Amino acid sequence: MTKLSVNINKFATLRNSRGGNNPDVVKAAIDAQLFGADGVTIHPRPDERHIRYQDARDIKKIITTEFNIEGNCREQKFIDLVLEVKPDQVTLVPDAEGQLTSDHGWDTITHAHYLRETIQVFRNAGIRVSIFVDPVIEMINGAAETGTDRIELYTEGYAREYLINKEQAIAPYRTAAIRANELGLGINAGHDLDLQNLAYFAQHIPGLLEVSIGHALIADALYLGYENTIQLYKRQLA
Numbered sequence: 001m002t003k004l005s006v007n008i009n010k011f012a013t014l015r016n017s018r019g020g021n022n023p024d025v026v027k028a029a030i031d032a033q034l035f036g037a038d039g040v041t042i043h044p045r046p047d048e049r050h051i052r053y054q055d056a057r058d059i060k061k062i063i064t065t066e067f068n069i070e071g072n073c074r075e076q077k078f079i080d081l082v083l084e085v086k087p088d089q090v091t092l093v094p095d096a097e098g099q100l101t102s103d104h105g106w107d108t109i110t111h112a113h114y115l116r117e118t119i120q121v122f123r124n125a126g127i128r129v130s131i132f133v134d135p136v137i138e139m140i141n142g143a144a145e146t147g148t149d150r151i152e153l154y155t156e157g158y159a160r161e162y163l164i165n166k167e168q169a170i171a172p173y174r175t176a177a178i179r180a181n182e183l184g185l186g187i188n189a190g191h192d193l194d195l196q197n198l199a200y201f202a203q204h205i206p207g208l209l210e211v212s213i214g215h216a217l218i219a220d221a222l223y224l225g226y227e228n229t230i231q232l233y234k235r236q237l238a
């Protein structure tokens with residue numbers, strides 16, 4: 001079954017808006033696990049506007065499920081943090097500086113050499129590597145050349161198109177997933193997945209190992225409660 005990794009960035013956004021430690025991001029990670037999540041994702045950004053680097057260290061101490069740290073590996077601070085914390089998985093995202101949120105995958109052809117070298121650094125440390133990619137065949141083929149363990153399909157386009165035409169929305173993702181399976185790449189996915197579009201995505205993507213979901217899940221939790229919401233998302237993957 002596809003694993004649900006809860007992205008807790010938005011707990012940190014709320015905490016940082018007032019200083020102090022409410023809500024407690026470490027407790028958010030503990031509770032996500034308690035409520036049935038298969039893992040916890042964080043995406044520290046260089047300005048630490050939500051997750052702080054220290055949060056990664058603190059979460060590592062309590063994590064009993066899978067810990068996934070996403071971020072921009074062009075930042076040496078990010079590389080150092082991941083090598084220090086040693087999560088189960090690092091997801092490399094080609095964020096530009098000051099970006100509001102992630103909005104594109106790697107060009108795995110242009111950056112093939114850089115990716116190969118960087119991925120090896122993490123793999124040598126025993127950390128599984130996933131790279132964020134658009135559902136484009138050339139990029140999937142390129143990903144296989146980098147030595148990455150997995151790809152994370154960037155699903156913002158799917159989420160947008162799903163509202164108009166779900167068959168059309170899923171088509172490039174399914175084609176990309178079939179190719180990734182042929183190449184022996186593991187498949188994760190994330191960005192803008194929600195209660196409306198998740199089940200259809202999971203049903204049509206062969207070999208989908210993990211989804212990481214934050215924004216919509218935390219927004220739903222405000223109305224439905226954190227435990228109930230995690231259970232509802234899990235059910236979409238059953």
Ligand SMILES: CC(=O)[C@@H](O)[C@H](O)COP(=O)(O)O
Nearest residue numbers: 009043070093101102190191
């Ligand atoms: C890579 C990805 O799609 C997510 O990590 C997403 O970018 C969440 O980051 P923010 O919470 O900073 O928007």
Ligand SMILES: NCC(=O)COP(=O)(O)O
Nearest residue numbers: 007190191192212214215
């Ligand atoms: N990798 C995607 C992620 O962690 C969460 O993205 P979103 O659900 O906050 O859009």
